[in-house]
Amino acid sequence: MIQDVSLSDNGQSLTEAPGSVVSGIATGDDFRMLGYLPDSDDQLANGAEQSQSAALSPSQGLVSPELEKAIRTIPPKPYTDTLVQYFLSEMNDQYYCLYPPTFSHDYATWWSGKANGQSLTPAFTALLLHLCACAILYLDVETRQQLESDLGENYASLSEQYHRTAKQLSNTIGPGKGGLTQVQQLFLGAIWYKTEALFVESWHALGAAIHEAQELGMHRSSSKAKVSEFEREMRRRIWCLLYTWDWQMSLLLSRPFIINSSCCSLELPNLRLETPNTEANTPSPVTSISLQCQLGQRISTIPGVMSGILSPNQAIAIQQEVTRWTETFPPIFHLTAPDTTHDHTHTYIPMQRHQLRALAHMVTFMPLKPCLTINPTTHTPNLEKSLQPTAISCALDLMQSAQQLLSHLLPANGKFHFAPFLMFDTAAYLCSALIHDKHRDLPQRDKVLECISLALSTLKDVARTAKTGATCYAVLAKIVGNIALSAQERELIWAQRSPATTSTTDIIDDAGRSSSDGNIAGQQNNGIVPSVSGGLDSSGIIPNIHASAGGLGLDGIPSMDLDLDLSDLNQIWDWDNLGLDLDIPGF
Known part of the structure; x- marks a missing residue:
C-alpha cells in the first residue's frame, strides 16, 4: 500500500529532504516551470x-x-x-x-x-x-x-x-x-x-x-x-x-x-457596476464589448468560421445569427428608433451605437465578398451570381454605417482604425465589382460609384492625421484608376463630397430597415434598384488604367504622404481576394 507521506531517517518527509529528487518537482512554482497550469489560481494569493x-x-x-x-x-x-x-x-x-x-x-x-x-x-x-x-x-x-x-x-x-x-x-x-x-x-x-x-x-x-x-x-x-x-x-x-x-x-x-x-469558459461581465439601480435603462460602458463578445460566440459555432476565412456558403447562417444578435440589443442601441434620452449625458452611447451597427453590417458582408469579385460567365457558381445583388446592398449599408461612425469620431479620434479600414475594404471590393462589370449591368451601379466617391473623399480627409487613412486612400486611388469609366462616371467618382453630410445611399426605408436586413435566401431581388443599363458605346468609356495627375493617381494625397510605402497593407490584406490582375507599381 502506498503511504501518503514517507519519512526519512531524520523524520523529514522525502519531499522535504535535502537533495531529494521529489523535492525538485514538489512545489507549485516548479510545476509551473514544467509548463503546467495549477488546478486553481492559488498563485494569485501572493500576486x-x-x-x-x-x-x-x-x-x-x-x-x-x-x-x-x-x-x-x-x-x-x-x-x-x-x-x-x-x-x-x-x-x-x-x-x-x-x-x-x-x-x-x-x-x-x-x-x-x-x-x-x-x-x-x-x-x-x-x-x-x-x-x-x-x-x-x-x-x-x-x-x-x-x-x-x-x-x-x-x-x-x-x-x-x-x-x-x-x-x-x-x-x-x-x-x-x-x-x-x-x-x-x-x-x-x-x-x-x-x-x-x-x-x-x-x-x-x-x-x-x-x-x-x-x-x-x-x-x-x-x-x-x-x-x-x-x-x-x-x-x-x-x-x-x-x-x-x-x-x-x-x-x-x-x-x-x-x-x-x-x-474555454467565457463569462459575460456585470453590466451594473458603473450605474446605480436608479439608472436601469442606461447601459454600462462595457455593454458594447459584451454584445460584441456575444456575436463572436454566435458565429464561432458556424462550421469554418474559426479558420478566419468566410465564404458565400456561410452567408445565410451568418446573416441569421447577426439578426438574432441585433434583436438582443437594449433600447439604447436599437438599429431603428433607438432611445437617445441619455446621449448627451453619456457621450459613449452614440459612438458605441454606430460601432455596433457597423459591426453588424461588416459581419453580414464578409461571406458575400467573393460575390463582388467574380467574372460573370457561364462557369460562375450559381450561388455567387444569385447573391451578388444582396452583396451590393450589404456593401452599401456597410459603407453608410462606417461613414456615420467615422463622422461621429472626427476630428478628435480620426486615428481610430476601424471605420477608415472598413471604408477602404468595402470600397476596394466595390471597385473589383466595377472592373469585372464588362456589360455595365452591375446592380445599383450609380450608387456604387457614389459610395466609392464618398470613401475617397473621406479617406483623403482622414489621411491628413492618420497613417491608416493615408495608406488606405493612396491604395484605393490607385485601384480606382484601373476602372474603365465614362466621362460622366469619372466626374461622379472624383467629386469632392463632405463626409460629415453626405449619405452613401437612400436605401433606408420609412421603417428604418436597410436593404440587406431581410433573409438572404429569399431576397435576391428584394429592395434592389433595377440594374443600370450600359447605354454607352465603347468610345464613351474612358479606361483609366494609367491614371493621370488630374486626380486619378497619387496627386490627391496630402504632401505629407507622398513618400508613403504603399506595401503597408500587403501584410494584412490579400490582394488576390479582389480577383484582379492589377499592374500597379508598389503592390
Whole structure:
C-alpha cells in the first residue's frame, strides 16, 4: 500500500529532504516551470492583484535598469495628468480596458509612492507608459503642440519612446507574474500598434496579452480564481475584451482565431457596476464589448468560421445569427428608433451605437465578398451570381454605417482604425465589382460609384492625421484608376463630397430597415434598384488604367504622404481576394 507521506531517517518527509529528487518537482512554482497550469489560481494569493494597489510592490527589492529607465521616461506629472485624463475621457470608452476608479486610485498611488521612495511595480509602470504612448497620438492639435514645446520633442517620437520603453520593461516580467495589470498593458501595446497601422504587430501583441491572461487562468471559470468578487469581475471584462478583439481581428486579417472558444469558459461581465439601480435603462460602458463578445460566440459555432476565412456558403447562417444578435440589443442601441434620452449625458452611447451597427453590417458582408469579385460567365457558381445583388446592398449599408461612425469620431479620434479600414475594404471590393462589370449591368451601379466617391473623399480627409487613412486612400486611388469609366462616371467618382453630410445611399426605408436586413435566401431581388443599363458605346468609356495627375493617381494625397510605402497593407490584406490582375507599381 502506498503511504501518503514517507519519512526519512531524520523524520523529514522525502519531499522535504535535502537533495531529494521529489523535492525538485514538489512545489507549485516548479510545476509551473514544467509548463503546467495549477488546478486553481492559488498563485494569485501572493500576486500583484492581492496588494493594496497595483502600483506598489509589497516587498522592497532591487530596481532593475529597465524599471529605472521607465520611471525616468514617464513625463512630469502635469503632462502625464493631461494624457491620463484624455485617455480616460476620450479613448477608454472605445475599449474599456481600464476601470477608471481603480486606475485613478492606482495612478495617484504610483506618484505618491514614487515621491516617498516606495517600490513601484514594473507592470503598472509599463501600463502607464503605454497609456501615454497611445493618448499622445490622439491629442487635439493645440494640446499636442503645447506638450511638444514643453517637452522639446515631436509627439510621434515621444509616443515611440514611451512604447519602446514599456515593451523593454514588460519583457522583464515573467509569465503570470504581473497579474491583471500586465494583461492590460500588453493589450494597450496592441492598441498602439494598430493606431500606427502596424496590424500584424498588433495581432501578435494581442496574442501575447491573450497568453498572459491564460497564464492567469482567465480562460477558465472565474469560480476557480481565489480573488475578490471585484477582481473576478475585472478578469471577466478583460477576457471578454480579448476574445472580442481576437475574433474581429482574425476575420479582418483572414487569420485563425487565437482563442478556441470551445475549450474555454467565457463569462459575460456585470453590466451594473458603473450605474446605480436608479439608472436601469442606461447601459454600462462595457455593454458594447459584451454584445460584441456575444456575436463572436454566435458565429464561432458556424462550421469554418474559426479558420478566419468566410465564404458565400456561410452567408445565410451568418446573416441569421447577426439578426438574432441585433434583436438582443437594449433600447439604447436599437438599429431603428433607438432611445437617445441619455446621449448627451453619456457621450459613449452614440459612438458605441454606430460601432455596433457597423459591426453588424461588416459581419453580414464578409461571406458575400467573393460575390463582388467574380467574372460573370457561364462557369460562375450559381450561388455567387444569385447573391451578388444582396452583396451590393450589404456593401452599401456597410459603407453608410462606417461613414456615420467615422463622422461621429472626427476630428478628435480620426486615428481610430476601424471605420477608415472598413471604408477602404468595402470600397476596394466595390471597385473589383466595377472592373469585372464588362456589360455595365452591375446592380445599383450609380450608387456604387457614389459610395466609392464618398470613401475617397473621406479617406483623403482622414489621411491628413492618420497613417491608416493615408495608406488606405493612396491604395484605393490607385485601384480606382484601373476602372474603365465614362466621362460622366469619372466626374461622379472624383467629386469632392463632405463626409460629415453626405449619405452613401437612400436605401433606408420609412421603417428604418436597410436593404440587406431581410433573409438572404429569399431576397435576391428584394429592395434592389433595377440594374443600370450600359447605354454607352465603347468610345464613351474612358479606361483609366494609367491614371493621370488630374486626380486619378497619387496627386490627391496630402504632401505629407507622398513618400508613403504603399506595401503597408500587403501584410494584412490579400490582394488576390479582389480577383484582379492589377499592374500597379508598389503592390
